[in-house]
Amino acid sequence: MKLPEKTVERLSEYRRTLLNCLANGKTHIYSHELAGLHNITAVQVRRDLMLIGYSSMKKKGYDAQELISVIGKLLDCEDGLNVGVVGMGNLGRAVTAYFNGKRPKLNIVAAFDVDPNKTNRVIAGVNCYHFKDLADVVKKSNIEIAIIASPPSTASMVAEQLVNAGIKGILNFTTIPITVPDNVYLEEYDMITFMEKVAYFVKQNSMK
Amino acid sequence: MKLPEKTVERLSEYRRTLLNCLANGKTHIYSHELAGLHNITAVQVRRDLMLIGYSSMKKKGYDAQELISVIGKLLDCEDGLNVGVVGMGNLGRAVTAYFNGKRPKLNIVAAFDVDPNKTNRVIAGVNCYHFKDLADVVKKSNIEIAIIASPPSTASMVAEQLVNAGIKGILNFTTIPITVPDNVYLEEYDMITFMEKVAYFVKQNSMK
DNA sequence: TAGATTGTTAATCGATTAACAATC
């Protein structure tokens, strides 16, 4: 099954909202409720669920627990997926601390840096290795996904090493776009771009 | 002029690449070069530039300096735009330290928190105020954009206060989607979603 | 039943790409 990118993003978001609902004792949710919480239309929610083949078969809203499990089967790997972070500066540490514990099937299991003050220590709850040991640790710890949080000037070199080490997916936090082979999935996640986007539309709104 | 969202994002990216080129002594760049650096097609670059009405009028590539200035006129506010961050935990501090200095016309000028150990101090180079003083500081420091980096459970309350204080654009780093009035521009910037997206496509690739 | 809700197709909208004439 090939899901549209945007649907994949929303499924991730729906799931977290559903988990929240359950935590608040709400076991069922209507499409228009889920839509309202995400600032989208109820049709879009229903279409996304249609695409993943999920149907409530009742008119009493979707069963949160059931839908969470259906989304989980799609998004999660049964045995989990291991993540490594390259660069343990402010951003790398914050991302690691922030991320870990949020998703049970997705864990940051190793960090990498070149600063001797950071290597061979536990930082933000994760073992930090020297970057030169990347390939070994990736193999040993079965890491398939990497976050790049190193200085921008190192981004493309880091990306190359990650690809060589067998990484299959990259989330690039640096402001320099990188290039990877077709078989590696890349997501550019650039804060500056989004800040400037907000600024542009604020400016636009102020002019009309 | 109303530019497509995606074009705005790319313009921000082009500009940073062009600045890099200049820093490396490269004064002109072809559409296919710029495209290669961003993993897109040369046609897309040319079309974006067409949309902003820029033309090189030569076949020697675009003049980096000139294009940077054209993009600046579109994206930047002449007098700059001030930004406030709510939440000075790991993430808020990292974002502040990371962001400031990167864009001359966009500066984080104030931070907010409720923790007395954080308020009335300079953190990550920025004055940190108590959140209860939000409205005053926003007015006094002429803040138009806010970053939400507070705990997820506080996100919607924070958003409401920001809107009341007159904020015009929000970048939401928390994993809880928020709702704002039409006249406020909102960008959800959720790391978990993008990590799960990477994980999904890695899983997909491994299955074929 | 009547109203609310759902699932799905068709239509629309927005973004990308193909095709090509114009220019250096």
Next chain:
DNA sequence: TAGATTGTTAATCGATTAACAATC
């Protein structure tokens, strides 16, 4: 000139929304 490059229109692709039949 010939090849490379640019700017622009038309076609395609992907994502959202409108419309509506089916169901509780």
